[in-house]
Amino acid sequence: MLESQVSPQLSTTEQRLRRWRLILGGGAADGIGGACLSDRDLAMDAALGALYSNDESPEMSQERRGGLGSSSPKVARWLGDIRKFFPTSVVRIMQQDALERLNLQRMLLEPEMLEAIEPDVHLVSNLLSLSGVMPSKTKETARLVVRRVVEDLQRKLENPTRQAVLGSLNRATKNRRPRHNEIDWHRTIRANLKSYQPEYRTIIPETLIGYGRKRSSLRDIILCVDQSGSMATSVVYAGIFSAVLATLPAVKTSMVVFDTAVVDLTELLQDPVEVLFGTQLGGGTDINQALAYCQGLIRQPQETILILISDLYEGGNNQEMLKRVAALVASGVQVIVLLALNDDGAPSYDCRNTAAIASFGVPSFACTPDLFPDLMAAAINRQDITQWAATQDISTARA
Template sequence: MSVSERGGAAAEPDQPSGDDRLRRWRLVLGGAAEESLGGLSGAESAMDTALAALYDGGGQGGQRSRSAGLGASAPQVARWLGDIREYFPSTVVQIMQSDAIDRLNLTSLLLEPEMLSAVEPDVHLVGTLLSLGQVMPDKTKDIARQVVRQVVDELERRIANKTKAAVTGALNRATRINRPRHADIDWRRTIHANLKHYQPDYRTVVPERLIGYGRRTTAVQRDVILCVDQSGSMAASVVYSGVFAAVLASMRSLRTSLVVFDTAVVDLTDQLHDPVEVLFGTQLGGGTDINRAIAYCQELVTRPRDSIFVLISDLYEGGIRAEMLRRVAALVDSGVQVVVLLALSDEGAPAYDHDNAAALAALGVPAFACTPDAFPDLMAAAIERRDLRAFAAQQST
């Protein structure tokens, strides 16, 4: 294994000193460093054994320095899962679980209820479970739903308030009017906008432009269409998109649609009341036909100037590329605010089709990755019809 792989799991944020530093380097470097750095005992020895089982033996690819490993034994894996939850914080546990699934081919074991009950729920685990949805036995599905529900509830707690606040604020700003009634004048912003018209002789501002608040309304002010690529590489983005769509759908001022696609197109809008149902309505994997998905979404646009179309995809098009670009151009020309996200996750931009991204940029539609924490601000910018190129540049730094 590489030092970075084992180090990513073993490192902790505080700064050790003296013997503690040596012991931590020993954990990072593994048994090969025992002669020069010394052995371990107690809990540190158990931590080293757990790390060795994953990173120093039994994995796929690369040379290993030990013969340890998790093998294909469910009881052994269950014990290992218990050990890492005892000795490492949850953030490290999630990394090690994800590595175990990828490196040791443990995916099939997640179909066992006992195994699924032992894991630490996180977004990547949910993505793996969704990819197994078609082969998951009935005895496992209830536990899988509980795991997904736990992750979804945590994500909603994390993003719901910020999303609603950002969207509501943007809608309020977007509805300000420039010919308000006297009672609707926003005096602070009116004065600020007219400071250049200050009359020193009269010691006052003569407002050339009045800025007012829009009248409160319960009407739908924006239509939001989320169009999500459900190919296997987009698993985390699918999870976050489903939760965000459910949050946006709970806001009366928005009409939110959620469309997922591979080579087929599925409209999940009627399930947005329950994001868990939304996620189990997806089918990760398969090909990609972006053109077909956009064609469907075009039919959902009834008020172009009040519509926001968010395409979340790595842009690897298996359909008709020229037609896909033509459809995006038509949406832009009609007044739709078009947003293209290469990913909606914490991992940054995945591998993506650079030619298609460049072609979209030429249409005035930058394609960039967005973290879940930044997505509410992105929606606010889109609602206010700001130039998203500056937002994209900020996300790329």
């Protein structure tokens, strides 16, 4: 990052000193390479110092308080500065650090602040957690910010999801004994090219491949999502994937979110932004109650995939929750537990519950968004999900 902004007129030694000066900050470090800093470097240094400068006193050094102060215009200016000096990936890190280190949650409650921030999935989760205390004007801006992130993620995730899910549905529903009006002629011809008869210029179809039997849905998919604070980014990705799956006519998709109450957001799936603002991040956790609700949605157990996205810290009746999972599995429902659905890895989770659930044959693991389409394809094809996870170098919980 710093190398790309080095002036070509500086010698190698001066460039090295400049980098160290920017890394170490001001004060005593001014003697290291302060003379090598350009006006742009000084402005960049001020932006870094506002967030990362140390207090001089040893007893205060642990706090590492910066110098943005309480002025809203100053914070807005700083947000603009870091976007000017640093690439997007660095800007996002600095924004997150500002939220955590300088307690700048208030900057998410003002429209002019939101307009200056580089949006990402972590920002969306912060906005959702604050949506209940936002002024109406700010909430309008927040929706625009959330929509930008959601649309960007949809562009990246929609095609892989559609291709993986529809491809697996096609493979899962091939009809090898079709009636005449059910024959898939393109697949049948490809499968029988080896039987081509040159003298008759025709193919002898030894194998007929047909379309699957038509019904309202080939698979029922239920995403049951824990909306406690630790699951914030997982809620965002789950909402987006649910909205994508809901556009596929071959599957029936339901999305249920829960804390100590259960909310069915299925009717909102045509707009993932509405889905996300329908969540209420934070609060307690009652997994048993949520699974009870999901049981009521199941009409075809053998054709139902239930994805429970939770860290499994149960605040309700833990024993009843485990019995309910066992009952779902026994009825034929394919149950998968995702301890997280994000790029950050697995959070803290309840090891005893993951082990107990693993004893029912239910895999539990963290999944990144880029692997989720393949996971759904594997589930639709009734693959061994534990084995699938192993091929992806994903560790699953064991009994």
